[in-house]
Amino acid sequence: MGILKVVEERPTPPSVYNWRVYVLAIIASCGSCMIGYTSAFIGTTIGLESFQDEFGLATKTTAEKNEVSENIVSIFVAGAFFGALGTYCISHFIGRKVCLSIGATVFSVGAGLTCGANGSRGLGLLYAGRVLTGLGTGVASNIIPVYISELAPPAIRGRLVGLYELGWQIGGLVGFWINYGIETTMPASHEQWVIPFAVQLIPSGLLLLGSLWIRESPRWLFLKDQRRKAMDNLCWIRQLEPSDMYITEEIAGIDKIYEMQKSTVGFGFWQPFKALGARPYLQWRLFLGCMLFFWQNGSGINAINYYSPTIFRSLGIDGNTVNLMTGIFGVVKAVMTFIWLLFLVDQLGRRKLLLIGAVTGSVCMWIIGAYVCVAEPTKNPTDHLTSSGTAAVFFFYLWTAVYTPTWNGTPWVINSEFFDPNFRSLASGITTASNWLFNFLVSRFTEQMFASMGYGVYFFFASLSFLAFFFAFFLIPETSGVPLEQIDRLFEIKPVWRANKALKAQLQEEEQQFRSRVKSDTVHQENLKGSEIDSPL
Structure with a gap:
């Protein structure tokens, strides 16, 4: 079961799986590429000697340097939190397409500001730019999965939403390797650390240009009673005539669920808030969506993304080898994302991936923590890795290889599918904001956790991964192959593991x-x- 294999819930004309639906998803995923890059490059860039010297960090104590690096990372995440929340307001009134343009524009302005920082101006301009790039990131991370899920045929919805995660990993791959390249080929200078900041403008620029060509989500247009334009966009995306049986059935399904929503929730701005307050089942589903991101961040992935040098030094790796190992980490993530996208997310399903990732990830973290506890590599440095150190690095990359196609992207896919159309924008805003909230906690305190807990940090992540297995097994139903308009029925069937x-x-x-x-x-x-x-x- 590979990339050409699809599992359909109803007969589907081959033309539905056409180039347009993939190109639309790829353009939208330029936004996740900019997110992945800006999340990955920052940790190693602010660790460059040229950056440290320019802003006087080399003369500061370790605690002071940790605080500065945590501030640079965490204000970006804080901006993403508020950007994700605010996206519901603008997407409700102006649609998905314009939201993508706004996110790309705000991000580009922020990236430009960071390039203007230098030693004489201080870190203020850098902080301001990071806040704006965070706001743009929040908008993009909220709207991209929603947009893609609303235009995707059910049989390949996981694959298309998975392009969001693929873009994230491609951006991360470049972000992890760019510092290795400039550190080994360029002398320490102002330009050396500015280049990684300037590269942020490439994916955001591509998203901005692409947003001028893409079509608005047909489902959002139906929601706003713009039926003619919705029909035109849907037929253009599917490459089918309006009279085709597939189009007739799809529109009938959309109309049916919207009529139900109109009679129960309503289509106004405040109606989803009222529905959330009056319907415990929506509160429960929203809780599940937010908790998916809690367990995702509890695995330790963002601690590694933002502070990879700290992680590798705790394993006894130092010097230029740190950037090399960080680059390999990015390669493993990118390769496994391809495998997840092409062969796993729609074929194996979301639920099984979460279960496999939780167990395997927990085992790897326990082993890594045990090595750091026994060997204490930071207290007993050597000029080369011992056999046990090599084993620890192996299990770190094994953890990466398993985590990436499981808990890294799958929660985004599930949350893009969990909610009915009239509640989807608000729910996406809340769940995406919850991701950035948990992300903020990790980014703000990781350095301090390693300073005070040492090997206990790995045991902490291992314990959370173990608990995530039970959460996924008993509470998360399989959503693959289920039309978005039928997700409510999925939660009515018990037990959860047989619902799909x-x-x-x-x-x-x-x-x-x-x-x-x-x-x-x-x-x-x-x-x-x-x-x-x-x-x-």
Whole structure:
């Protein structure tokens, strides 16, 4: 079961899986590329000798340097938190497409400001730019999965939303390696550390240009009662005529769920808030979506993304080798994201990936922590890695290889599918903001945790990964292959681990009944026409 294999809930014309739907997803994923890059490059860039010298960090104590690096990282994450929350307001009124343009623009302005910082101006301009890039990141991280999920056919929805994660990892790969390249090829200078900051403008510029070409989400247009434009966009994306049975069925499904939403929740700005307060089942589902990001960050991934030099030094690696090992970390993540995207997310399913990742990730973290506890590599430095140190590095990369196709991208896919159309924008804003909130806590206190806890940090991450298994097993249903308009029914079926199979059986039966009725109506109309022709004048 590879990239060309799809599992359909109903017969689908081959033209639905066309180049347009992939290009739209790729353009939107330029936003995740800028997020991945800016999350990855910062840790090693602010550790460059040229950066440290220019801003006087070389003369500061370790605690003072840790505070500065934590501030540079955490204010970006704080900006992303507020950007994600604010996206609901603008996406509700002006749509998904314009949100992508706004996110790219704000990010680009912030990236430009960071390039203007220097020793004489101090860190103020850098801080301001990081806040703006964070705001743009929050907007993009919220709207991209929503946009892609709303235009994707169900059978390849996980694959297309997975492009969001792929873009993140490609950006991260460049971010991890760029510092290795400039440190080994350029002398320490102002330009050396400015280049990584300037590269942020490339993916944000591509997203800004692409947002001028892409089409608005048909589902958002239907929600706003712009049916003609919604039909045009849907037929353009699917490459089908309006009279095609597939289009008829898709619109019927959208209309059915929107009519239900109109009679129960409503389409106004405040209606989703009221629905959330009055409906415990929505609160529960929102809690599950936020908790997915809690467990994701609890695995330790963002501690590694932001502070990879600290992580590798705790394993006994130092000097230029740190940037090399960080670059390999980025390569492993990117390769495993390809595998996840092409062969796992739609074929193996979301739920199984979470379960596998939780158990394997926990085991690897326990082993790494045990090595640091026993060997104490920072207190007993050597000029080369011992055999046990090599084993620890192996399990670190094994953890990376398993975590990447499981808990790294899968929570984003699930959260893009969990909620009905009228609640999806608000829910996406809240769940994405929760990711950045947990991300902020990790980024703000990682250096301090390693200073005070040492090997205990690895045991902490291992314990959270172990608990994440039970969370996913008992509470998260499989969402792959289920139309967005039928997600509510998925949560009505118990037990959770059988819900997906049971719902697909129900949908297949309903599909057969629908086609039988359409065929019967067509035959009946043809018979009536025949009777009119045969009847005497």
